[in-house]
Amino acid sequence: MTQENQVSLEKITSLSKRRGFVYPTSEIYGGLTSSYDYGPLGAELLRNIRNLWWREMITCREDMIGIDSQILLHPETWVASGHVSAFNDPLVEDKVTHKRYRADHLIESWLEKNPQDEEVVVAGMGLTEIADFIEKHKVKTPDGNDVFPPKAFNIMFQTSIGVVEGEKMPVYLRGETAQGIFTNFSNILNSTRVQLPFGVGQIGKSFRNEITTGQFIFRTLEFEQAEIEYFFDPEKTDWHELFQDWQSQMWNFIHGTLGIREDKLRWRRHSDQERSFYSKETYDLEYEFPFGFKELWGIAYRTDYDLKQHMDHSGKDLRYRDPNDPSRVFIPHVIEPAVGVNRILMMALCDAYWEDIANNRIVMRFKPNLAPYKAAVFPLVKNKPEIVGKAREVFHMLAKKMGTNWDDRGNIGKRYFYQDEIGTPFGITIDYQTLEDDTVTVRDRDTMKQDDTVTVRDRDTMKQERVPIHDLADKLLGIIEE
Numbered sequence: 001m002t003q004e005n006q007v008s009l010e011k012i013t014s015l016s017k018r019r020g021f022v023y024p025t026s027e028i029y030g031g032l033t034s035s036y037d038y039g040p041l042g043a044e045l046l047r048n049i050r051n052l053w054w055r056e057m058i059t060c061r062e063d064m065i066g067i068d069s070q071i072l073l074h075p076e077t078w079v080a081s082g083h084v085s086a087f088n089d090p091l092v093e094d095k096v097t098h099k100r101y102r103a104d105h106l107i108e109s110w111l112e113k114n115p116q117d118e119e120v121v122v123a124g125m126g127l128t129e130i131a132d133f134i135e136k137h138k139v140k141t142p143d144g145n146d147v148f149p150p151k152a153f154n155i156m157f158q159t160s161i162g163v164v165e166g167e168k169m170p171v172y173l174r175g176e177t178a179q180g181i182f183t184n185f186s187n188i189l190n191s192t193r194v195q196l197p198f199g200v201g202q203i204g205k206s207f208r209n210e211i212t213t214g215q216f217i218f219r220t221l222e223f224e225q226a227e228i229e230y231f232f233d234p235e236k237t238d239w240h241e242l243f244q245d246w247q248s249q250m251w252n253f254i255h256g257t258l259g260i261r262e263d264k265l266r267w268r269r270h271s272d273q274e275r276s277f278y279s280k281e282t283y284d285l286e287y288e289f290p291f292g293f294k295e296l297w298g299i300a301y302r303t304d305y306d307l308k309q310h311m312d313h314s315g316k317d318l319r320y321r322d323p324n325d326p327s328r329v330f331i332p333h334v335i336e337p338a339v340g341v342n343r344i345l346m347m348a349l350c351d352a353y354w355e356d357i358a359n360n361r362i363v364m365r366f367k368p369n370l371a372p373y374k375a376a377v378f379p380l381v382k383n384k385p386e387i388v389g390k391a392r393e394v395f396h397m398l399a400k401k402m403g404t405n406w407d408d409r410g411n412i413g414k415r416y417f418y419q420d421e422i423g424t425p426f427g428i429t430i431d432y433q434t435l436e437d438d439t440v441t442v443r444d445r446d447t448m449k450q451d452d453t454v455t456v457r458d459r460d461t462m463k464q465e466r467v468p469i470h471d472l473a474d475k476l477l478g479i480i481e482e
């Protein structure tokens, strides 16, 4: 079945709100810039993404462990990591409306409309280069106005600990989860039996005072990251090979595990100019969002930069002693794959969206393991206690094993329409035939009879088949876990 790309940001935003994936936050007060809440379906989808990531990256690997560090870390952490001095975005202000923009994004939009013969690499441009470019090409804001000269804007959120004015300690909401892994490096070595090479993963909220707005949940002030620091001995492990292994892992997770279309994915290598000074290699796995190919998941070889910085700033020894050669004591190197969980969710929404024109329906074709609900259970009619009772039994049997939705509103057609729009792969109807099967059966087992059958309707093909209730959960789980 082909899936044409008819998706636009407006369609995704409106479906998300209409069906309860994503709501603008604090909407009754007029909302808050670049901030969103997740409704019932969004919450399930986020949880599925986290669980699949954790299972594949941590649980199923011998060489990985997970931690859960704080959002508030000691402020020196962020001085050591370089975030306090260098976690900056180039900010420009509209001279008339005083709206603020990311200068690099204004230049990128200008370049899309005014393609140049020679490639212009915007990422990594310094403030002077940005100012020169804006001046030379008369780059304007979307309102058509000039801008004031660009300034560096630090995107760390600051708050404070303590109650007495004047004695409060300034701290930061973490700008990435990774630093909590580095600051725990020696705790991890001392409390577990890991040996190089090994990785540490973590999922949690990060905060950035982002300037840019308007791309739905692509870039928000508060978001969730799933980050890995993979530590290795640079003398024993070839970093090129390790880097490629991780690239394959990332691709397999997005395409294989989450079922995202391969033609919507591509790798982009950071140029020398764009790459951070401490990184020897950086790639972005990009997805083609409705506004073009954009970073989904970054991977960087950060050498021993972070551990070295924390050693210098804390005065603590964060070196690793080779168990096979105790005279060898060194700072491990790391490769860091870092992804945003909300950005994966946004990709999943864009990739699943399908307008099935022939059948006049919208279908969210999530791979079943990703779908918020795997099954929906419908009693054919509401006024037949035997049918409703049997349907409830089926609901409770399935709900213990998979996300299941109960729906007895309206007619079956409307229920299918709704479940297609929220991406439920299987619609299960308990009808008169279920009861008939019930009466002819001879083998009782608990309250279910072995030969009871229900109708299972497939979301994508709309085909229906009768399945014995006692096979139902295993059959569905078999497909979901494929």
Ligand code: ATP
Pocket: 176, 208, 210, 217, 218, 219, 220, 221, 222, 223, 224, 225, 295, 296, 297, 298, 338, 339, 340, 341, 342, 343
């Ligand atoms: P950009 O340059 O686009 O601001 P970045 O390269 O600084 O992003 P990283 O620090 O590498 O991003 O963060 C790792 C991942 O976290 C990104 O690939 C993205 O999926 C996610 N991410 C980063 N910032 C945000 C944000 N503001 N909102 C949602 N997800 C984000």
